[in-house]
Amino acid sequence: MRLLESDDAGGIRLTKDLPSDKIPPYAILSHTWGPDEEEVSYKDLEDGRAVSKPGYNKIQFCANQAERDGLKFFWVDTCCIDKSSSTELQEAINSMFRWYRDAAKCYVYLADVSTHKRNVDGSLAWKQTFLQCKWFTRGWTLQELIAPTIVEFFSKEGAYLGDRLTLGNDIHNVTEIPLDALRGNTLSNFSVEDRMSWVKKRKTTRKEDKAYSLFGIFDVQMPLLYGEGEDKAFGRLQEEISKVSKRKEKYDKVDTRCLSDLRSTNPRHDKKRIEDAKGGLLKDSYCWVLGNVQFQQWHGGDDQRLLWIKGDPGKGKTMLLCGIIDELEKS
Structure with missing residues (x-):
């Protein structure tokens, strides 16, 4: 896992690829992608072209907010993964839920929500825009909403709007995700059907990603096969979920037997x-x-x-x- 950090000149640089046991505390960004040519890629950072891209504003926001929260390092998906490497991309997608889960804080940057707009009566208009924002319609943002311990929402100006708990009722109304799940309840407490329903209305650019974005939600891993289509991707996902369920059932029986033996006196x-x-x-x-x-x-x-x-x-x-x-x- 590579992280980002601010350098002494006020710029932003990548760390080396860090082993899992050497990763320092970090913040992580959640956002919706603009056109590919506007987003900052891994190569843009390596070649020094990052600052000229419109997407750099999001990265700078994340750097500034992380610094305010006392975090030296942060992670952004557009530029921390070398997507020219299929091996690295595969590993990243299978690790994504864990990376969001392990982040000290997740910042949700909402490019289509402004705190500068006001209603006719002079009140701030961001709440209604928040409920209708694109972020709630995308496939990958599901795990980014659920996995982290702390999820904070910000307007495009970088103004703090609230967190997953304070905005919980609004988020529940928009997503239909149970409040218990938004409050960090163990995902295995929710049925497979319930968890599948959370992604039903969401969209992904590549059809297969609708299934791939659920790896962490079901605690499974499997190879990416772009081109297989959405139906086959979901078919393979269901097979992996079934395997995990059978393994869990087997271990639960062993645990029950052990506890029974311990209680035999x-x-x-x-x-x-x-x-x-x-x-x-x-x-x-x-x-x-x-x-x-x-x-x-x-x-x-x-x-x-x-x-x-x-x-x-x-x-x-x-x-x-x-x-x-x-x-x-x-x-």
Whole structure:
């Protein structure tokens, strides 16, 4: 993954291709593409022609906003990928969801939303324009909306409009994506049919990309075969989703079996056996654990998770277990 950074002369340069374990915190840009000849490419940056392109304004915006947020590095899809390399492009598309997910912040630059326009009554007109902007109609922006932890929206002047949470109801009304998904709920909690429906009304320049843009939404990877057509691309995607579902089902069964084995003895019987062998419990010696945050989360939770207690031999795990059982029997 290559990143961008500002240089000492006020320009913008690419880093070398960084291994995944050496990537520093970075911001990432989400936007809609203009004509190819207006966007800044990898080659434009290498050849020093980037500043002359209209698309450079978006890159400069991202650099400035990242700096305001204390981030030295940032990423923009138009110029951080060498699209002349089919291998690099394939890797980038299969990694895209992860790159957006791992970004410290995602800036959505809306070229068709202005904060300078006003309604007849003098109020700002950007909200209605925001609801109708092109960004919500494109295929690739779906993962760019959902994957990052923080998504912030900006007008073409660079004015802050709000984030995915504060604008959540508006975004839900436009996209029909559930609020839980917009709030970061695990994607696997939503059915395949639900997730497929999120891209239904969206468009991509290349037909196959409508399927390829969903790789991260379904946590699958597969080769790009431009020219295969939309139907075949979705057919292959469905096959990969089916494989992932079967693997998950298999692992879930193993996990359930393991948990069942762990629960094969009654902790109360274990407590009696331990006390018979080791003597009684020192009064209140376990009470410190009642204020432990992890214990409180476990005790107050609705699910049936196991409480794991780990530590070196002789550190009192046995006595702690006995005390916890006493406490649970009181409640």
